[in-house]
Amino acid sequence: MAGRRIVPIGPYHPLQEEPEFFKLVVEGEKVVDIEIHIGYNHRGHEFISPELTYDQVPFLVERICGICSNSHPMAAVMAVEDICNLEIPERAKYLRTIVHELERIHSHLLWVGLAGHFIGYNTVWMWAWKYREHVLEVFEMLVGNRNHYAMNKPGGVRHDLRPEMVKPIRDAMDLVEKKVWMLTKAVLDDPVILSRLEGVGILTRAQALAYSTTGPTSRGSGVPWDVRRDEPHAAYGLVDWNVICFPEGDVLAKTKVRMLEMIESVKIIRQCLDRIPEGPIEARIEEVPPGEGCGRTEAPRGEVFHYMRSDGTNRPLRHKVRAPSYMNIASNKVACVGGTIADAALTLAAVDPCYCCTERMAAFEDGRLKYTWNELLKLSWQKTERVRARMGR
Amino acid sequence: MREAESKLRERFPEADYHRHNENRLYIRVPRERLTDACRFLHQERGMRLCICTGIDTREGFEVLYHFSDDDSGGLYTLKVVVPKDDPQVDSQAGWFPSTDWIEREMHELLGIDFPGHPDMQPLLTSDTDWNPDWKPLRRDYERRAEKHGR
Numbered sequence: 001m002a003g004r005r006i007v008p009i010g011p012y013h014p015l016q017e018e019p020e021f022f023k024l025v026v027e028g029e030k031v032v033d034i035e036i037h038i039g040y041n042h043r044g045h046e047f048i049s050p051e052l053t054y055d056q057v058p059f060l061v062e063r064i065c066g067i068c069s070n071s072h073p074m075a076a077v078m079a080v081e082d083i084c085n086l087e088i089p090e091r092a093k094y095l096r097t098i099v100h101e102l103e104r105i106h107s108h109l110l111w112v113g114l115a116g117h118f119i120g121y122n123t124v125w126m127w128a129w130k131y132r133e134h135v136l137e138v139f140e141m142l143v144g145n146r147n148h149y150a151m152n153k154p155g156g157v158r159h160d161l162r163p164e165m166v167k168p169i170r171d172a173m174d175l176v177e178k179k180v181w182m183l184t185k186a187v188l189d190d191p192v193i194l195s196r197l198e199g200v201g202i203l204t205r206a207q208a209l210a211y212s213t214t215g216p217t218s219r220g221s222g223v224p225w226d227v228r229r230d231e232p233h234a235a236y237g238l239v240d241w242n243v244i245c246f247p248e249g250d251v252l253a254k255t256k257v258r259m260l261e262m263i264e265s266v267k268i269i270r271q272c273l274d275r276i277p278e279g280p281i282e283a284r285i286e287e288v289p290p291g292e293g294c295g296r297t298e299a300p301r302g303e304v305f306h307y308m309r310s311d312g313t314n315r316p317l318r319h320k321v322r323a324p325s326y327m328n329i330a331s332n333k334v335a336c337v338g339g340t341i342a343d344a345a346l347t348l349a350a351v352d353p354c355y356c357c358t359e360r361m362a363a364f365e366d367g368r369l370k371y372t373w374n375e376l377l378k379l380s381w382q383k384t385e386r387v388r389a390r391m392g393r
Numbered sequence: 394m395r396e397a398e399s400k401l402r403e404r405f406p407e408a409d410y411h412r413h414n415e416n417r418l419y420i421r422v423p424r425e426r427l428t429d430a431c432r433f434l435h436q437e438r439g440m441r442l443c444i445c446t447g448i449d450t451r452e453g454f455e456v457l458y459h460f461s462d463d464d465s466g467g468l469y470t471l472k473v474v475v476p477k478d479d480p481q482v483d484s485q486a487g488w489f490p491s492t493d494w495i496e497r498e499m500h501e502l503l504g505i506d507f508p509g510h511p512d513m514q515p516l517l518t519s520d521t522d523w524n525p526d527w528k529p530l531r532r533d534y535e536r537r538a539e540k541h542g543r
Contacts, residue, residue, distance in 0.1 A: 011520070021520075037519060037520065038516065038517065039515075039516060039517035039518055039519055039520060039521070040520065042517045042518065044529065046502075046530065047529050047530065082413075082414070082417065085413075085414055209439075209441070210489070210490050210491065211490050211491055212441045212442045212443070212491035214441075225441070225463040227461075227463075230461075230463045230464070230465075230466045231416060231466040231467075231468075232466070291413070292413070292419070293413070293417075294417065294443075294459065294468055294470070296443070296461075296468075303443065303461075305443045305444055305459065307444075307446050307457070307459065309448060317448075318446065318448045320444065320446040322443065322444035326444070326494065326495075327444075327491065330490070330491075330493065330494055333490075
C-alpha cells in the first residue's frame with residue numbers, strides 16, 4: 001500500500017479564489033482523511049453589530065456576503081420583527097419574496113458556471129454567467145445596485161416596485177426560464193459532465209442529518225427541508241411552488257436541485273407579480289422591547305439563521321449570525337473521504353461554499369493590526385469621495 | 394409544536410419553559426440535563442441543530458442551542474446558564490458532529506469550556522498570532538486600539 005501523503009488545497013483556493021485551507025490526506029489517488037481550516041477572513045461581525053442601531057445592522061450584515069446580500073439582512077430584520085412580534089404589510093412580504101428569489105436565480109447561475117469551470121467545461125461557465133447578467137440588470141433597475149440591494153429594514157422594505165418595472169422583470173424571467181432549461185438539458189445530456197458528477201462526493205441522508213446541513217446540500221441527499229415552506233415567511237405561504245429534492249446525495253443530485261430550483265423561483269416571482277397588492281411597504285417600529293428573537297430564511301445555499309437579544313435599547317445586546325456554509329463546509333469531512341483527489345475539488349465546491357459568509361476585515365502587518373475600525377471607515381469614505389470627484393458629482 | 398412541547402414538559406419537568414409565540418419556545422435546562430435534552434430533540438424528535446449562541450450576561454454565560462423542527466416549523470431553544478467562575482458545559486461534539494465547530498468557536502471567542510470535546514483547537518484564529526486569552530465576545534473585553542497597543 002502506498003504511504004500517506006498530504007495534498008494541500010489553499011490557504012488560497014486556486015479555483016475559487018477564496019481563502020480557506022483543505023489538507024487532503026491521501027493514499028495514492030484516494031482521499032482517506034481531510035482537515036479543514038477556516039478563519040483566514042474573520043471579520044468580527046458579531047462583535048461590531050452590538051455597536052450599531054437596529055436600523056444600521058442590516059447594512060452591516062448585508063456586507064457579510066456579496067452574493068447573499070438579501071438573505072442576511074432579511075434574516076436580521078426578521079429577528080427584530082420576531083422580538084416585537086410584528087407582522088409586516090402584505091406588499092412588503094411580496095417585495096421581499098421577489099428580491100429573495102431573484103437572488104437565488106443569480107446565485108445558482110453563478111454556481112452552475114463555477115461548477116462548469118471546475119470540471120474544465122468553460123462554455124457552461126461563460127453561458128451561465130451571461131444569463132446571470134439579465135438578473136443583475138433587473139436588480140439594478142429595482143434597487144439601483146447589482147449587489148447589496150439595501151432592500152430590507154426592520155418592519156418592511158426600502159424600495160417599492162413601480163408599475164413600469166413589471167414588464168422588464170417578466171421579460172427577464174421568460175428569458176431566464178428558457179435559458180435555464182437549455183442549460184439543464186445541456187448539462188444532463190452530456191455524457192462527459194454526467195460521468196464527472198454522478199456518484200461523486202456522496203453525502204448520505206444520515207450524514208446530512210448528523211452534520212445538520214441545509215439547503216441544496218441537504219435536498220440533494222433526500223432531506224426535503226426548506227425553511228421557506230417549513231416556517232412560511234414573506235409571501236412563501238401565499239404562492240404555489242415545490243421543494244426540489246433528490247435522494248442520491250452525489251454532486252449530480254445537488255446540481256439538479258439547483259437547476260430545478262431556478263425554475264421554481266421563476267414561478268414564484270411570476271405569481272408575486274400577479275398577486276402583489278397595493279398598500280404600504282413598511283410598518284413602523286416605535287421601539288424594540290427587551291427579549292430575544294430568531295430570524296431565518298432560505299438563502300441560495302441553505303438556511304441563514306440570525307439570533308438577536310434585546311435589552312430594550314436601540315442596539316442589540318447580542319447578535320448571532322450563522323450562514324449556511326458554516327454547516328455545509330463541515331460536512332465535507334465525510335463527503336470527500338473515499339473519493340479521488342480529482343473529485344475532491346469538485347466535491348468541496350458542490351456545497352456552494354461561501355467563505356466570507358462563514359467567517360463573518362482585519363488587516364495585519366508584522367503581526368499587528370494595521371487598521372482600526374475608524375481608519376477603515378475613513379479609507380472607505382475617501383474612496384467614495386474620489387469616485388464622486390471623478391464622476392463630477 | 395404543542396405536542397412536542399408537552400412531551401418535553403413530561404420528560405424535563407424541572408426545566409423552565411417560555412413560549413414567545415407560536416413558533417418559538419425557549420427552554421432553560423439545568424446544566425447536567427443538557428445532553429439528555431439535546432439527545433431528546435435530535436435523536437428522538439429528529440430535529441436539526443441550527444446553531445449555538447454564547448452570550449455574556451450579568452447572571453453568567455448563557456449557551457443557547459437552537460433546534461429546528463422542520464416538519465412542524467417550530468424553533469426550540471435550549472438555554473443553559475453557567476457561572477462566570479466555572480464556565481463549563483458538557484460537549485456534544487462526540488456524538489453530534491454539528492456542534493463540533495461552534496463549540497470550538499464559543500471556546501475561542503467567549504472562553505467557555507466544553508469538557509469532552511474531541512479536538513478543542515481555535516477555529517477562526519488558528520493561523521494568526523491572536524492571543525488565546527483575548528475573548529472578544531466577553532463584556533470585559535477592552536476596545537481594540539488599547540488591546541493592540543496603539
